[in-house]
Amino acid sequence: MNKKKFLANFLTYIFLIVFTVIALYPIINVFTISIRPDDRLLSTSLSIIPEGATFKQYIELFTNRPFLLWVWNSAIVSFVVTVTGVALASTAGYALSRFQFIGKQVSMLGLLTTQMFPATMLLLPMYIMLIKLQLINSYLGIIIVYSATALPFCVWQMKGYYDTIPFSLEESARIDGCTKWQSFYKIILPLAAPALVITALFSFMTAWSEYIVAAQVLQDTDLYTLPLGLKSFQSNLTTEWGLYAAAALVVSIPVVILFIILSKWLVSGLTLGSVKG
């Protein structure tokens, strides 16, 4: 038995290591670009540490570019979108999972269908609409658009997770004297912590990495978010690849930190089983 278990664990690690290497290799390449002394996307050599490696791009990024401003702007936008996404998706998903009401099927399908139209075609009318609403050059405009981008997935995902939590929990809560709202936020919501984590991560990433809408809506450089800032290192045939790569890596750090913080709730399982049992 023990031998078998040992073998299983050993294979698990092998598999994880292989996939981690595959996951990391292209990113290590990005790192190599970022420390290459001249702006080169490619190289004919495969060495990870290039000749004349330098961290000057990172220093340039933080000292001579408004990088921290972009980080701050993106952080604000992403934070608001995350909060909005979590708040609206956790409630809407709950209603769709638990209640029968007219328009339920239609709303669920409606949410899905919003994702089906090729996004490039929606840009022109969306832009015209934002102009009419005076939302050009404002965060309010992109926050609403981002929330709408993130919500369909988040709502469906929350609904799916609530579906795995038995009805009996609320029923017993109601018998104990909880209101509908109380039994939702006190009993069910904490049990859905893993789904909330996914919703939060997804909403955050939607706002953190979006470029096309931001490029059309935000014209004021003071309002630039990270993807817009990064793009400014680029130019048709002469991109500042070193800076771009350095910035791309720095930009992923907040995402990783957020993930590390949130994964406590993602994998803790908050003893759903014991409540159920």
Added chain:
Amino acid sequence: MIVSVLNKHLISATILLAFAFSLLTLPGCGSNKKENEIVIWHNMRPEEKNVIQEQLDEFMKLHPGIKVIQLYKETEEMRSGYIVAAIGGEGPELIYGPSDQVGPFTEMEIIKPLETVFSQEYFSDYNKDALIYTNNSLWMIADKLGNHLTLVYNKDLLPVPPKTEKELIESGMKLTKDFNNDGRTDQYGLVWNYTEPYFFVPFLTGFGGWVLDSLNQPTLNTPAMVAGLKFIQDLRDKYKIIPNEADYDIADVLFKEGKAAMIINGDWSWSSYGNAGINYGISTLPYITVSGHYATPMVAPKGYSINVNVDDEKLAKVRMLLEFLLSSEKQLETSLEVKTFPSRTELYNDPRLLNDEILLNSKKQIEQGRALPIVTEMRAIWDAMRPSYQAVLGGAITPEKAAQLMQEDAVKKIREMREDVDNPVWGLIVQVLMLLIVLAALFFTRKSIVAFFRSFKKNTFAYFLVLPALVIMIAVVLYPFIYNIILSFSNMSLSHIHDWKITGFEQYAKVFVEPQFYEFFLKTLIWTFSNITFHVVIGVTLALLLNKKLPGTGIFRTLLILPWAVPQYIVALTWRGMFNYEYGAINLILVKFLSMSPVEWLKSPTEAFMAIIITNIWLGFPFMMIIALGALQSIPQELYEAADLDGARWFNKLKTITIPLIKPVMIPAITLGIIWTFNNINVVWLVSNAGEPSDKTHILVSFVYKAAFNLYRYGYAAAFSVVIFLILFAFGMTFLKRTKATESVY
């Protein structure tokens, strides 16, 4: 315990929400049209950008009341972004770019004629190529001439540049070397981005050809074209002085590393070679002795146009700014700094310009060059040349056949772009039909609507929970949706940007008679299903392993999400590099560790398609992994314990416990994953370099973008998008019905 923790969470959540909404109101209030602000959109490279910023700072010091903002945008994105903004009545005051953007902009009437803004004598000192006229009006004033290709050579390897094509081949052969005799070339005589038509043009002109005649009809099926194509083939296959596979970045890197003696590249690239430590020189492209013509590049002035939406009051300020930026003094400053060529003739005898070797040779090349045609037809020419040219390079067709196909394709594309459908009868029928559908929809749902209002009272709580999300969705999506559906029945195109009207079903008919529609539909299906299958299988497997909670899994978990966390753009391009035939990591692994033969990933359609799928699998598995990890938490441990007592094997547990219980969470993710992947244009675009080789590596959305949107066929593009939407809608309905995802599990 749980309850008290929760209360704390709830309080903090409320505070956060309040904070969030106070934030929302802040930046939204500012007015967005500022009286004293001038915005310039441009596609200048970083050094040029620095120079113009300094000049703008100087201008703002002179005119403290005016604020000027320069914004970089990538050429194509700048154009489409400007079109969208200008049609919406907004956009930057000034737009700066190569002269060919004047073509579409004037046809769409989104830039101002300039002869009324400046007096005639103001133009007396300009090189006439710098003033872009069409239809007897002036639309752009250039400050730079150029954007032209020249021969750049590494002086350490080649002291004297070749003058003729024979010398080019001769020195190329001498300098193409395999130092260690391993059968791989270590140094090339010549490299350049020769797979791209713009970079091929010098060899079309070199054999006496050109792209358009005086009536703007394509002239691609000519002996010159055939000779030019054969010449490139010979350079690669007969003389072997250029690499087998070369895109812009590979060519660039070979020259920068000193592994190529010559490169054909434009004025934008030169200074970067100096920065990379190459002792380089500039020379005109060779004289082709067999034809008696010089190989000449296209020359494009770059300059400013004024947005049609600029009002008179602001126009005075804009004019002041232009006079400042276009002055001889500023032009000279720029020229000396970034090696571009000025448009003021009084500078042409300035000793500071004449003494600069690079600028002098650049000038010679400009004088030999031919002006890039500014008509919109050029877009169709490029799009028609690329696939057949690349097919010749891939050995799929002969140069003769390619020339013929290019011509046919260009004629077809121009016809499509210019096509004007106007069918008042059908237009009216469609409008009546639309009205009827809306009325019928209202009529047939009237009971549901009444019932909805009745049940609202009963189900207040549920509606209270679900409505905020729905309202946001409807607010954002409804208008663009309806707009597009109407557009899909219209004739909106290059010549009908403002005055489009509903004309009937023509655009739909065109979608279905497009022969490539079915080919790319099939590719889209393969693309979507292979991606999703791998995403789910890899994601769920990893999640299962990580969920075993062995020591160290936390680290693996964090590392494995990295492909999701790093911005897509740069990793997608990194993957493209990894697929390179000679230098890419993937072929190296195949050859060294798996003893396989190298694969020409990016050169043949099937392999290139595999390459984009592999890249997207890598990008997408972490997301499914996270979702599966979350889903696994909903499974009570007791179920497994009970199964263990019954002596169940792991496979049985997987089948009877794990899969059914993660299904409710996975199904939404899979459904949306399929929809997103179906419409995912980014990865396809980046890895295959917009559909290369030969426009074969497309899925439906990238095809519609290239074939319709790029040629400003908006009505057609909208109809195509509606078709894509309907395909996905049909799929979505069937899939959900099969998986019963809209219904509750318990």
